[in-house]
Amino acid sequence: MNRDSDIKVSVCINTYNQERYIDKTLSSVLDQKANFKYEVIVHDDASTDETQSIVSRYADKYPGVVRCILQSENQFKVNAHKPFRICWDSAKGDYVALCEGDDYWVDEYKLQKQYDLIRETGANICFTNAYKENPDGTRMPFFSKEYKNSDIVALEDIIRRGGGAMPTASIMVSRTIIQNLPDWFDHAPVGDFFIQVLGSIRCGAAYLRDSTVVYRVFSGGAWSDSRSNYSDEYIRNLAHRYVSTFSRMKVREIDPLDLNFAISQELFHLAVISYKNGYKKLASELVKQSWMYYKAISFKQFLMYLLSPALK
Numbered sequence: 001m002n003r004d005s006d007i008k009v010s011v012c013i014n015t016y017n018q019e020r021y022i023d024k025t026l027s028s029v030l031d032q033k034a035n036f037k038y039e040v041i042v043h044d045d046a047s048t049d050e051t052q053s054i055v056s057r058y059a060d061k062y063p064g065v066v067r068c069i070l071q072s073e074n075q076f077k078v079n080a081h082k083p084f085r086i087c088w089d090s091a092k093g094d095y096v097a098l099c100e101g102d103d104y105w106v107d108e109y110k111l112q113k114q115y116d117l118i119r120e121t122g123a124n125i126c127f128t129n130a131y132k133e134n135p136d137g138t139r140m141p142f143f144s145k146e147y148k149n150s151d152i153v154a155l156e157d158i159i160r161r162g163g164g165a166m167p168t169a170s171i172m173v174s175r176t177i178i179q180n181l182p183d184w185f186d187h188a189p190v191g192d193f194f195i196q197v198l199g200s201i202r203c204g205a206a207y208l209r210d211s212t213v214v215y216r217v218f219s220g221g222a223w224s225d226s227r228s229n230y231s232d233e234y235i236r237n238l239a240h241r242y243v244s245t246f247s248r249m250k251v252r253e254i255d256p257l258d259l260n261f262a263i264s265q266e267l268f269h270l271a272v273i274s275y276k277n278g279y280k281k282l283a284s285e286l287v288k289q290s291w292m293y294y295k296a297i298s299f300k301q302f303l304m305y306l307l308s309p310a311l312k
Helices: 022-031 051-061 082-089 110-123 157-159 183-187 192-200 234-249 255-275 281-291 299-310
Strands: 008-013 037-044 066-070 095-100 125-131 140-141 151-153 172-174 205-216
Touching: 008 022, 008 082, 008 110, 008 157, 022 037, 022 051, 022 095, 037 082, 051 066, 051 172, 051 299, 066 172, 066 192, 082 172, 095 110, 110 125, 110 172, 110 205, 125 192, 151 172, 183 234, 192 205, 234 255, 255 281, 281 299
Parallel strands: 008 037, 008 095, 037 066, 125 205
Antiparallel strands: 095 172, 125 140, 125 172, 151 205
């Protein structure tokens, strides 16, 4: 009998130099109470601290539940999405739950609630509310603007909220989506947002109002670069990749206006970063491009567009 077929959910955790946080992450995941079998896959991207030792101890303690993939060479340097793809491709469950190595879960029924909701709604992706946690331990709501409706969030809302549409640590997505990503995904500027969109194309995203996870703010050890260190060349390349990726997403199920809104929004964000980093000419170029794709996405965009001739 193939016991792998009994696994309903695979929890995929990617980590790198997160020895201060990974213990709490794994403990919170293993505290889950569910009436189905789930597995935990941890991909460590060649950490130079004690992260791999901690992960290995959990694998020894929970054989058959925790599997670890320990890299000797950093895969992120090869391709930013490769560590995630390796972890996701190892999943055996019908659904894949995501979590970063510095975030953690606070609802012991998170997986059960999402599994029930995703099957009830027929959605390919499900997410929940969350908390943001500051380094001093204080928490704040993840969403500054809550979703109006529960159960199903429309694809349009997911696209127009950008990368902040879903807390990554709260996402549960169909394995058929995450293991059959289009070729362009490996060249996308970020992964989370496009997973959210791809998972929501068929019938939107299932949403649970309960706050089930904690996203650590500025916890350190993450892959993301400090925006203040972005060079003008890097920002130009990022802008090109956003436009290129969104353009390749033009499918029948997605309204072109929503895609243009998303492109406009990302270009405006990069215009703001450019301005803050002292690249005023680039900021002017990007805000004009942003305006070309979708006008007046926000008052800030409108104001910056009006001032763009003065940016030199």
